[in-house]
Amino acid sequence: xxxxxxVTLTGSHATLCPLAHTHAAELAEAAAEGxxxxxxxxxxxxxxxxxxEITRRLALQEAGSMLPFAVLxxxxxxxGMTTYMNIDAVHKRVEIGSxxxxxxxxxxxLNSDCKRMLLAHAFEDLDCIAVEFRTHFxxxxxxxxxxxxxxxxDGVLRSHQRASDGSLRDTAVYSILAHEWPAVRTGLDxxxxxxx
Numbered sequence: 001x002x003x004x005x006x007v008t009l010t011g012s013h014a015t016l017c018p019l020a021h022t023h024a025a026e027l028a029e030a031a032a033e034g035x036x037x038x039x040x041x042x043x044x045x046x047x048x049x050x051x052x053e054i055t056r057r058l059a060l061q062e063a064g065s066m067l068p069f070a071v072l073x074x075x076x077x078x079x080g081m082t083t084y085m086n087i088d089a090v091h092k093r094v095e096i097g098s099x100x101x102x103x104x105x106x107x108x109x110l111n112s113d114c115k116r117m118l119l120a121h122a123f124e125d126l127d128c129i130a131v132e133f134r135t136h137f138x139x140x141x142x143x144x145x146x147x148x149x150x151x152x153x154d155g156v157l158r159s160h161q162r163a164s165d166g167s168l169r170d171t172a173v174y175s176i177l178a179h180e181w182p183a184v185r186t187g188l189d190x191x192x193x194x195x196x
Contacts (some may be wrong), residue, residue: 002064004088004126009069012192013113019058019068019081024051026078027070027082034103042139043164044100057083057098065090071101071114079105082114084122086132093133094122109195115149123181128176137170146174149193150184 006018028047031037037044045053060066065087071080080101084094096118101110122128133151135142147153151174160171176184 004067004084004087004094004121006061006067007121009117009121011113011117013074013109014019014117015072015074015076015116016069016082016117017072019054019070021051021054023070023078024054027054029079030079030102031100036100036103036162042100042136042142043098052082057081060085066098067094068098073105073109073110079110082118084118092126092128094126094128095129095134096122097132097134106136109192111145111147112188112191112195116185116192119149119176119184119188123178128178130175133174135174137172143172149176150180150187151176152180163177 008018009016028050031044031050032047037043037046041179054068057066057068061068065085065086067087069082070078071082073079080099080191083097085097086093086095088094096115099111105182110170119131122131132154133149135146137143137156154173154175157171161169163169
């Protein structure tokens with residue numbers, strides 16, 4: 001049996017449901033808003049390639065290395081994607097990553113809510129020992145968001161990957177450990193209580 005199994009998680013600002021091709025049209029519209037896919041320091045699919053990205057993520061799910069979610073607003077509109085990835089079922093570790101949201105929902109309570117749900121599921125239901133976050137060293141917005149969650153910088157993997165343009169990416173690696181989760185949860189709950 002694969003681990004973790006697909007699940008739907010519902011919070012106060014969003015619902016995370018198993019990613020499917022039925023989300024493609026709304027996700028293409030989301031990627032087009034603000035030309036998100038043009039950012040050089042991240043990997044967001046071009047609007048016309050969203051269906052291919054869904055296929056890629058579902059293939060990784062089939063291989064046991066990813067569990068992809070569509071991010072839905074309370075009205076059920078798909079506004080982004082997120083995943084558990086680099087899944088280590090033996091040691092019960094996951095990375096939360098390959099996350100992006102349409103521009104109009106960025107800097108709202110949606111991201112905190114999604115991270116709250118994913119972290120709670122990882123630590124409270126899946127009994128993970130650690131949850132990682134990785135991002136391009138130059139992606140200051142993403143690094144600041146990860147640090148606001150309460151994750152700690154483990155280090156920087158220099159020349160870690162090649163980007164689609166051939167440039168080398170330095171990857172900042174962060175983590176939250178199981179014993180840190182209660183304090184992180186309290187911080188996220190407070191932050192969400194302040195969101196409209």
